[in-house]
Structure formats: structure tokens, C-alpha cells
Amino acid sequence: MEPEVGSILEGKVTSIMKFGAFVSLGDGKSGLVHISEIANTFVNDVHDYLKEGQAVKVLVLSAENGKINLSIKRTLPREERPSSPRPVQQRPAQPFRPAPHRAGGTFRGQQTLTPTGDLSFEDKLKQFMTASEGKMADLNRNIDGKRGGGRRKK
16 A cells, blocks of 8 residues: 655665665665755765665655655754844945947937936837847947858959
8 A cells, every 4th residue: 555645754775876866664665865865055965965774754745656745854953044134235226227338329210318217117128129120230240241141242
């Protein structure tokens, strides 16, 4: 009979692999604790956390087709978080300013920014897309010239 999903069982580590550990649950049943389910922190080497023959508490995650997936970290108490998170230092909002074009002008259809920066998100996005399309057109024109993409003279 398959162990019930969600139940916590006692088991013994039978073998350790790179990807996790196999745990014997008794009654000829065994399951896999994947490396991501061993500890609440990053596990580089399973041997740092488990030894063969070690008794462990495991939570049954799934049991299908004779394969039992187990978790050790879900039986451990969660690490407590600080009661008040660190205050995040916020920088003052800067208005969007596209990079100046090297020729010194503005692109076709590009609006100039007001010094107060009171454009809506959609206006800023439109301005960015216009500037981006102009830069891409210049870049493609430049690349085509270097590749010899123009017409050849006879």
C-alpha cells in the first residue's frame, strides 16, 4: 500500500546520489528526497547534510506508480524572518531622458521632454519606442553599408 500524501514518516537513508537521497520507509518501500527538498538553504553536496544509515523525518509529497517523492525540508521549522524588514533606501524618481543622438538632433517624431518630467508612462514608452526605432534604423543602415548590401556599380 502506498504511503498517504501529506503524511510525515520516519525513515532511514539508504543511499546518497548527486541528485538526492533514497530513504527506506519500511515494509519494503523507499522513496527519493530530491536535493532541492533536503534543506531550507542551497545544497551543493548531499553528503554535507545526510549520511547513509541516518534516521530522518520525511513528508510524502507524491506517490505514483510505485515512485514516492519525499521532502525533509518541509518537516523542518521555517526559519524565522526579522519582524521589521530593513528600510529600503529609495532614490528620487528621475524623469526618462533618452540618450542623446550623436548628431545632436532629435529623431523624427520624437517629443522633447518637459523639465518637470510629468509625462505619463504611456508617453514615456512611446517616446522610448520612437527613439529606439530611430537608433535601430541608423544602426541597420550603418551595418548594411559595411557589408556591401548596397547595389554594386558596373
